[in-house]
Amino acid sequence: MDVLVCQALIDIVGAENFTQKLIDLVSYSYDASGYQHRPDCAVWATSTEQVSKILTLANSKGIPVTVRGAGTGLGGLAVPAKGGIVLDLTRMNRILEISVPDRLAVVQPGVVYADFQAALAPLGFFFPPDPASGSVCTLGGNVGTNAGGLRAVKYGTTRDYVLSLKAVLANGEVMHVGARTMKTSSGYDLCRLLVGSEGTLAVITEITLKICPKPSYTATALATFHRLEDAGEAVTLVMHSDVTPSVMELLDGAAIELLRKHARIELPEVEALLLVETDGLTEDYVRFELERVAQLFHKCNAIEVRVAKDQQDAEHLWEARKAIGGMMGTVHLDCVPEDIAVPMSRIAEFLRRSQDLSRQYNLFLFNFGHAGDGNLHTNIFYDSNDPDQTARLEQLLYDLHKLACDLGGTLSGEHGIGMTKAAYMPLEHDRVALKVMRTLKRALDPNNILNPGKMGLE
Ligand SMILES: Cc1cc2nc3c(=O)[nH]c(=O)nc-3n(C[C@H](O)[C@H](O)[C@H](O)COP(=O)(O)OP(=O)(O)OC[C@H]3O[C@@H](n4cnc5c(N)ncnc54)[C@H](O)[C@@H]3O)c2cc1C
Incomplete structure (x- = not known):
């Protein structure tokens, strides 16, 4: 990067808030996804005025600026795909x-x-x-x-x-x-x-x-189902009822199997597990609501519905759900964490068909996630050193996102599009909607300096 631009940036933020050290540039080259690209420099801004000056300068020179928080994004969102300046705002933390x-x-x-x-x-x-x-x-x-x-x-x-x-x-x-x-x-x-x-x-x-x-009380229950469709039906029934749980998480059979093997958690051999929590102002009311949910689970052939007696018991029921993150680290393969969402009534169909794709492409996947809002985390294991597996993974990912969109769902329930899902944008958004997005981008950022190379906007 031009030394005059570097000096101008130092004049704006101070030498202590500017870096071109290799170790910093490497750190800023990635987020929590597998994508990487090095910036030319990074600055820590400490005020709106500084941000304004940095953007005025970058815009006049056509230099890309990628704003960054903690860099925990899972889709290559804060990766400076076109180099330029990383604008770190973690020092604006009041x-x-x-x-x-x-x-x-x-x-x-x-x-x-x-x-x-x-x-x-x-x-x-x-x-x-x-x-x-x-x-x-x-x-x-x-x-x-x-x-x-x-x-x-x-x-x-x-x-x-x-x-x-x-x-x-x-x-x-x-x-x-x-x-x-x-x-x-x-x-x-x-x-x-x-x-x-x-x-x-x-x-x-x-x-x-x-x-x-903050609600003062919560009540927790865990239900198991022999059939995925019954768990899907249970979610639909609860969401049709007059109770809105504060949590309704689902683990599919493959996730349960992995937890048994790798996290050594005692779980039954079932196709689905639902963890549900209600919250509110009085203990009686949250328990009343949980009872209603439990009745609906039984109506959908739940094998067992365990209601936590107290906080310690509740933590025990949460054990399987909380162990997923750590368990993934013990499987010595690369893992792609997806976050599509589908309408609640299509959850069971998505889960079944995702397993069909797993068999078709011969790559292991498991699902868990926020069944109560249709947001499912499909995690696919593969070996990134194996070109054949990588090619199959790409096909599987395309089909998985297409499936979600065909079921009326969305590419991302919470992680965002970034680089990983940019190519799938036309699967969800029609030509006109994409044109409007690009028009908005051009109107607000005509020189395309703000986080370029993301969201399929180019
Ligand atoms: C272990 C793990 C668990 C996760 N769990 C969840 C989860 O449960 N739910 C969930 O939603 N996500 C989850 N994520 C993803 C991630 O943590 C979230 O997307 C989070 O919101 C990113 O925050 P960040 O500060 O790390 O942002 P970054 O990764 O630094 O940036 C994310 C995006 O926001 C933009 N951005 C950052 N700051 C600004 C700003 N000031 N102005 C304009 N744009 C800005 C960046 O340019 C980038 O595009 C998880 C990630 C990990 C690694």
């Missing part, structure tokens, strides 16, 4: 305001999800999207990807909590979008446009989030 009367908080994008949660807890409040990476990922990254988690079935995803944003456009102009109110019908909803835009439309430097009173 919680600026928590207003319980207004039920909102104002934060900088680099605040870590878990730190925000910890600040809300003493006030009896919480921020519901619950990504499993919460101990490290940032709120800026959560907004950039529209992150979700276990509790999306009841509480929705990040998008449902973003009230307003301060954002810097590619040309350095700063805009405020949204409102500090619980609702607004004023003009185009630019807030929702920016949520999930993966750093391709603007850099977000301040976020106003809705916060919620």
Whole structure:
């Protein structure tokens, strides 16, 4: 990169917030996906004004800028695909305001999800999207990807909590979008446009989030089913009922088998397991709701429904679900973690047909995920050193995403598109919708400097 540009960046952020060290450039070349590309430099911005100056400079020179939080994205989202500048916002990590009367908080994008949660807890409040990476990922990254988690079935995803944003456009102009109110019908909803835009439309430097009173009680149950279709039917029945569980997680037979073998967890040989949680203000009510769910599970031929007697028992029931992440590390193969979502009524069909694809391409896969909102994590094992397996994997991934879209689903329930799913965008979005996305991108970023090479926008 031109030394004059480097000097200009140092003048903006200070020498201590600029790096071209090889070790830093290598660290910034990847996220939690397998994709890698090295940037030319990285800067840590500490204010909106600095971000504005950096983007003005980059835009005038046509230099790519990839904004980055903790880099835990699973789709090559924060990978600087075209080099240029990595704009790290983790030093903008202050919680600026928590207003319980207004039920909102104002934060900088680099605040870590878990730190925000910890600040809300003493006030009896919480921020519901619950990504499993919460101990490290940032709120800026959560907004950039529209992150979700276990509790999306009841509480929705990040998008449902973003009230307003301060954002810097590619040309350095700063805009405020949204409102500090619980609702607004004023003009185009630019807030929702920016949520999930993966750093391709603007850099977000301040976020106003809705916060919620934390429910005092939870109740947990685990049910097993001989047939996948019965578990699918159970999910559909629960979602048709007047109870909305706070968690409804599913593990398919292949996931259960793996846990038995690799995590040594005692589980029955069944085709499906459902873990369900209800939450609320009184113990009686959450138990009443859980009973209703248990009745529906029995109606769908559940072999057994175990209701946790207390917190310790509940943690025991959570053991299998929580062990999945660690278990994957013990299988000495590469693993592709997918996150398609399908309408709830099509879950069983998706699971069956994904196993058909597994057999067709002779690659092992298992499914677990958020059955209550149709978001399934299909994990495929393969050996990246074997070209034949890699070729089969590519075909399988294409067919899997096509299957999800054919069933009325979406390519990504929570991780985003980034680089890994860019080629599949036409499977879900029609020609006109893609044209509108590209038109929006060109209007806001005519020189294509913001996170270029992502989301199939080029
Ligand atoms: C073990 C593990 C578990 C995970 N579990 C979940 C889960 O349960 N649910 C879930 O949704 N995801 C999950 N993820 C994926 C990931 O953690 C989330 O996508 C998270 O929101 C990314 O946050 P980050 O700070 O790491 O963002 P990064 O990876 O740094 O960035 C993600 C995207 O957001 C953009 N971005 C970051 N900051 C800004 C900003 N200020 N302005 C504009 N754009 C910005 C980036 O350019 C990039 O495109 C998991 C990942 C791992 C590794």
